[in-house]
Amino acid sequence: MGARLLLVTADKVFAENFAKACADRSLCVETLASASQLPAAWGSGDDRAVGVAADQLALRDRERRKLLELHCAPDAPPLLMLELPETSAVAARSAPVRMLWPPEAGFLEDLLDSGQTALAVLVEPSLWETGLLGPRLEAAGFAVFEAATPEDAAGLAASFEAPAAALAPCRPDLVEAEAFAERFQAERPDIRVLVADSRAPLHAAEDALRRRRPAPLPRHLLAAAADLLMGRRSADPLSLGRILLLEPDRAELGRLAGALLEEGYEVAACPTIASAVARAKEDPCHVAVVSASTDEAEAASRAAVSLREADADLRLILSLKRGAAPNALGTITAVAASGIDDCLLAPVEPSQLAFSISRALERRHLRRENERLLEALKKTNADLEALTGFQKKFFAMVAHDVKNPLGAILGYAQLMSLKSKDPVLAKPLGSIESAAKTLNGLISDLVDFAAIESGKLRVNMEQMDLARVVAEVQSRVLVAAGKRRITLHVSAPGELPPLSGDPLRIGQVIQNLCTNAIQYTPEGGTVTLLVERGPAQVQISVRDTGIGISKEDLPRIFERFFQAQNAQTMRRAGFGLGLKISQEIVKAHGGALGVTSELGRGSTFAFTLPLASGPLS
Numbered sequence: 001m002g003a004r005l006l007l008v009t010a011d012k013v014f015a016e017n018f019a020k021a022c023a024d025r026s027l028c029v030e031t032l033a034s035a036s037q038l039p040a041a042w043g044s045g046d047d048r049a050v051g052v053a054a055d056q057l058a059l060r061d062r063e064r065r066k067l068l069e070l071h072c073a074p075d076a077p078p079l080l081m082l083e084l085p086e087t088s089a090v091a092a093r094s095a096p097v098r099m100l101w102p103p104e105a106g107f108l109e110d111l112l113d114s115g116q117t118a119l120a121v122l123v124e125p126s127l128w129e130t131g132l133l134g135p136r137l138e139a140a141g142f143a144v145f146e147a148a149t150p151e152d153a154a155g156l157a158a159s160f161e162a163p164a165a166a167l168a169p170c171r172p173d174l175v176e177a178e179a180f181a182e183r184f185q186a187e188r189p190d191i192r193v194l195v196a197d198s199r200a201p202l203h204a205a206e207d208a209l210r211r212r213r214p215a216p217l218p219r220h221l222l223a224a225a226a227d228l229l230m231g232r233r234s235a236d237p238l239s240l241g242r243i244l245l246l247e248p249d250r251a252e253l254g255r256l257a258g259a260l261l262e263e264g265y266e267v268a269a270c271p272t273i274a275s276a277v278a279r280a281k282e283d284p285c286h287v288a289v290v291s292a293s294t295d296e297a298e299a300a301s302r303a304a305v306s307l308r309e310a311d312a313d314l315r316l317i318l319s320l321k322r323g324a325a326p327n328a329l330g331t332i333t334a335v336a337a338s339g340i341d342d343c344l345l346a347p348v349e350p351s352q353l354a355f356s357i358s359r360a361l362e363r364r365h366l367r368r369e370n371e372r373l374l375e376a377l378k379k380t381n382a383d384l385e386a387l388t389g390f391q392k393k394f395f396a397m398v399a400h401d402v403k404n405p406l407g408a409i410l411g412y413a414q415l416m417s418l419k420s421k422d423p424v425l426a427k428p429l430g431s432i433e434s435a436a437k438t439l440n441g442l443i444s445d446l447v448d449f450a451a452i453e454s455g456k457l458r459v460n461m462e463q464m465d466l467a468r469v470v471a472e473v474q475s476r477v478l479v480a481a482g483k484r485r486i487t488l489h490v491s492a493p494g495e496l497p498p499l500s501g502d503p504l505r506i507g508q509v510i511q512n513l514c515t516n517a518i519q520y521t522p523e524g525g526t527v528t529l530l531v532e533r534g535p536a537q538v539q540i541s542v543r544d545t546g547i548g549i550s551k552e553d554l555p556r557i558f559e560r561f562f563q564a565q566n567a568q569t570m571r572r573a574g575f576g577l578g579l580k581i582s583q584e585i586v587k588a589h590g591g592a593l594g595v596t597s598e599l600g601r602g603s604t605f606a607f608t609l610p611l612a613s614g615p616l617s
Contacts (some may be wrong), residue, residue: 004028004047005229006077008035008067009055014222018053021223027230035059035067042077051229053080055219061094068175069417071214079214080205080225081174094185096177096193098216100201100238101127101261108140111192118191119158119165120184122150122177127198128169129250129269130258137165154184157191159280171197173213200239200266202228207283241361242266244285246276246303247319252347256289259350265357273303280307280314287315287351291346308339313368315360317353318343388453403443410436445577449560452584459588464501466538466609467492470531473507477514485523488514492531498612499538501589506609509582509593513542513605516578521546523600534608537591541606549597557595558583582607 005027007018019029032041035054042049054067055439064081071079099107099121111119119142123133134144143164147153153166160166172180172195179487181193197204201218205228208215217225227234243265247253250271259268268285270276280288290304304316320343341360344352379485413433451457474490481488510529517527525545549557553564561576579593586593586607595601 003050003230004030004043005226006038006041006049006052007031007055008038008052008058010058011055013524014055014219018225019235022226025226025230033058037062038067038070041106049077051078051080053082053217053229055082055223056084056095057219063067064095065178068178068214071277072175074212074525078209078229080209080210080228081214082216082219082222082225083216084219085238092182096181096195098177098195098197100218101132101196101198103136103196108137108142112141112163116190116192117163118160118188119178119194120150120153120157121165121167121194121196122153122170122172122180123167124171124195124197124199124270125169126168126257126267127196127261129253129271130261130267131254132200132258132261133196136322137167150180152440154180154187154191157184158188162443168396173208174216175213175214186473198261198267200236202234202236203239203242206233238264239266240264241357242267242268242283242285242288243357244270244276244280244288244307246270246273246289247291249291253290256348256350256353260357263350263354265354273299277303277306280310284311285314286364287317287341287357289317289319289357291319313364315341315364317341317356317360319346319348320344321346390422391450391453393575401438403447406436406440406443410440443580449577452581457588458585459502459585461500461502463612464499464503464506466496466499466501466506466540468532469503469507470510470529470540473510473514474529476511478519480507480515481518481527484521486518486521487526488518489526489528490530493527496531496533496538499609500612501609502585505585506589508587509607510540510542512578512582517542517544517603519545520544537608537610539606539608541604543602543604546603548599548601549595550599554595554597559591579605 003026005022007015009015009018009031010033015029015031019031022029030041030049032038034538037057038052049282052071054064056064059067067079068081070076103165107214111358119137121133121137127133134146137144141163143162145156145164145166147156147166147168150168150170150172153168156166157164177193177195184191184193199207201216201221202224205215205217209228209231215228217228220235224234227450240263243259243260245253245257245267247256247269248271251270253269257267260267268276268279268283270279276288276290279285288304290301290307292301301318304318308314308316316339318340342356343365344356360498410433412428413436417426417429417433420426448457470490470492474488478488514529515526521527521544527545528543530541530543532541549564556562557564558579560580563576583593590610591608593605593607595603595605
């Protein structure tokens with residue numbers, strides 16, 4: 001049974017979509033109609049729910065607040081609150097509404113048309129620094145007043161008569177936002193609390209879950225809920241990247257941050273070095289844009305270096321004023337030593353900054369992708385090494401523990417065949433002997449392959465009479481050719497030059513090629529074994545009139561365990577190791593084995609052996 005997630009909703013279609021998204025991730029979903037059922041459904045031990053998703057549409061105000069409080073407990077599973085779209089939340093006056101930047105078209109105007117007079121807007125600090133929200137509210141028809149704290153904003157809003165909004169910098173989580181709304185509405189019941197957030201929704205949810213707090217998520221991003229609750233990172237479709245912007249000049253900070261927000265970036269706008277360092281530690285960003293053009297240029301450069309040391313993936317961009325003091329110019333060297341992506345001259349054009357950021361993000365992505373591929377390669381290599389080690393042990397076990405008793409079976413079968421006069425036993429004894437020989441050949445292939453893999457293939461070089469080797473192979477394969485009514489032609493020179501080699505191994509290669517040719521040639525065909533002498537080498541070739549090999553399979557014919565597609569219908573006992581072993585034996589003799597073939601017309605396998613230089617001992 002997979003990990004278990006809980007969903008609170010009364011919407012059947014919504015529940016089906018969530019269950020489908022979870023099934024694609026091998027997760028199990030249990031749907032509840034009421035939040036009151038949750039504690040009993042959490043479970044325990046291996047059956048403990050790994051997370052809860054609650055549809056805000058299914059919750060009354062008291063249920064919602066109770067649920068948020070419940071999931072702040074240390075032993076509670078993580079909670080995602082699936083929020084309504086901003087425009088549909090206009091009628092839900094009691095709940096705080098999270099307004100993502102930029103707000104949905106017509107949302108503020110709809111608030112005004114609904115008769116809303118008093119707004120208390122808690123503005124995420126980076127959005128506060130840009131100064132973008134005030135003009136947008138004014139354009140919608142609200143008078144705007146700024147306050148230092150949420151409590152001051154509530155005091156201002158309590159006295160509003162004409163449509164107006166009181167703004168204060170604050171980034172509350174869901175529980176804190178509910179508490180603010182309750183306090184504000186106790187003073188003025190018709191007050192509307194908005195939480196303006198410039199962060200992308202998946203980023204905001206990840207941040208809350210990391211701090212073990214209930215997390216908000218827009219209802220239309222339902223598919224990402226399962227990954228978030230399982231602690232898996234997802235690419236945010238509403239964000240191009242997270243940018244830390246350190247600029248002491250507040251007017252310049254607002255101008256650049258506002259432009260980047262409009263482009264689709266998330267911006268952590270910081271006017272001081274201390275706030276930038278604190279923000280980076282609290283919530284890592286992708287790119288840091290650091291202004292080193294003020295009297296604190298040296299301190300700013302040190303901050304940039306500290307940011308990079310804390311996060312090796314962080315990309316760095318410096319902004320330096322034209323005609324800066326020599327000590328400011330000297331800071332570039334210190335920052336460059338830790339790695340810098342770009343250096344821009346202030347005042348920076350937003351389009352130029354956005355282009356520089358996009359290049360830095362691309363380098364960051366390539367770096368992370370290279371690291372991911374490297375880790376994947378290391379894991380694959382480790383798996384292959386483990387598999388190779390197992391394979392070697394297995395082959396060694398086969399050679400030692402199987403070959404010996406098999407030899408006994410074959411020996412006794414042959415002995416019984418010689419001693420027995422019972423014709424009834426002749427056939428089963430012959431079958432035992434034949435099967436034992438086949439199995440012995442298979443095991444010999446495995447043993448040879450294991451020796452090749454470990455670099456210990458045994459080849460005993462000596463003076464070799466190739467004509468005798470060919471004659472011995474011919475006598476062995478004639479029987480198999482006769483059974484399939486295949487004509488076997490052997491052509492060799494009357495005299496062959498001296499060769500150095502292992503007669504048993506070269507015989508093994510020639511017999512393997514002849515056996516394959518006979519096996520894959522239809523009855524009535526022809527197999528030709530040809531030995532030709534050259535000035536520096538001897539070539540041995542085996543040509544058949546068989547089924548041939550396709551162009552697609554030909555490059556793979558010497559791979560281990562490989563068998564051509566058309567040969568599988570005529571397959572006999574074997575592991576597909578014969579050609580690989582033959583190739584390695586020929587290589588050990590200083591020769592080469594190759595093949596030419598045409599599908600349906602036959603194949604020719606040929607290998608060369610170098611002539612001996614000088615007299616053989």
